[in-house]
């Protein structure tokens with residue numbers, strides 16, 4: 001990132017010391033400065049004509065006239081070039097001179113003058129200056145030769161400075177692009193993570209009812225079991241199946257049947273969401289009209305209360321006469337029996353089938369549950385036969 005509170009020379013770290021080092025490398029010293037200054041009175045009257053010749057030649061090149069673009073810009077360039085040529089013979093090549101050269105590089109880069117075009121212009125200017133000096137110093141060959149040499153060194157110093165600005169501009173463009181790429185990559189990462197999460201969520205859900213599917217239920221059982229083992233609190237697994245669901249489909253149509261399944265799923269989900277403090281669980285659809293619920297943290301009586309509440313809520317589904325058979329199997333940790341989810345499902349499923357056998361034709365809901373006292377609706381099935 002560019003530090004805009006610093007001058008160009010500061011940004012490029014070209015202070016007095018660096019400038020003298022560069023001059024020394026080019027063997028440019030005070031005699032060169034004196035050689036050039038000595039020529040100023042001679043060349044000054046010729047600068048206007050020289051700059052005109054320079055731009056006449058430059059604008060012959062289509063690439064350059066395209067960049068210059070219009071008359072006003074051309075006239076501004078004439079002014080800038082007259083100042084530059086005057087400065088070349090000013091004999092004073094300090095920090096201010098450096099700043100002007102750096103700005104020239106910056107402007108050339110900004111308006112799109114490529115290094116090759118810049119160098120072709122410099123080559124043309126050097127040719128014109130040398131011809132002019134040769135004419136002016138026709139009688140003084142030795143003076144012409146040393147002035148030309150000094151001018152060559154100074155222009156090399158100028159080119160170094162201009163190219164430094166080109167390089168710095170390219171570096172900062174690369175930094176900008178890198179920065180943008182980094183931002184893009186990180187936003188892409190976030191999007192991918194979000195999409196992955198959305199896909200994972202989606203792959204865990206039953207598309208019709210929005211509650212968990214069988215796969216997700218299987219994944220979620222293990223952590224629930226660990227919780228039960230650590231806290232020595234039970235898990236109760238409900239397995240539910242609608243009684244005569246085929247008749248609902250046949251009588252009211254498949255899409256109405258879908259709605260009934262959705263309402264039933266919502267009712268089961270509500271039960272999970274309204275579990276008492278300390279209890280938790282999940283509701284899932286195992287396919288067709290079969291649902292599975294796992295609830296952690298409730299004792300026998302509290303479980304029975306939850307089942308009764310669930311059947312109470314089920315009465316709110318009024319569009320259809322709906323009855324459900326439910327089998328509920330317990331896992332009570334600390335008894336040395338370590339059932340898998342499949343064992344528990346199989347147990348709850350058999351209990352559900354027993355309940356269904358009682359319920360069939362009655363139109364009532366029926367529950368078969370481990371661990372509970374017998375009454376008319378809740379049949380007791382011994383937990384470990």
Ligand SMILES: Nc1nc2c(ncn2[C@@H]2O[C@H](COP(=O)(O)OP(=O)(O)OP(=O)(O)O)[C@@H](O)[C@H]2O)c(=O)[nH]1
Pocket residue numbers: 208241242243244245246247249253254255256257258261287288289
């Ligand atoms: N509307 C609808 N029906 C479905 C869907 N999936 C399965 N079914 C139907 O659900 C019915 C399930 O029937 P079963 O459970 O075998 O039988 P049932 O009629 O409920 O009878 P019992 O279980 O013996 O009480 C079948 O008719 C399936 O075609 C679904 O996503 N939407």
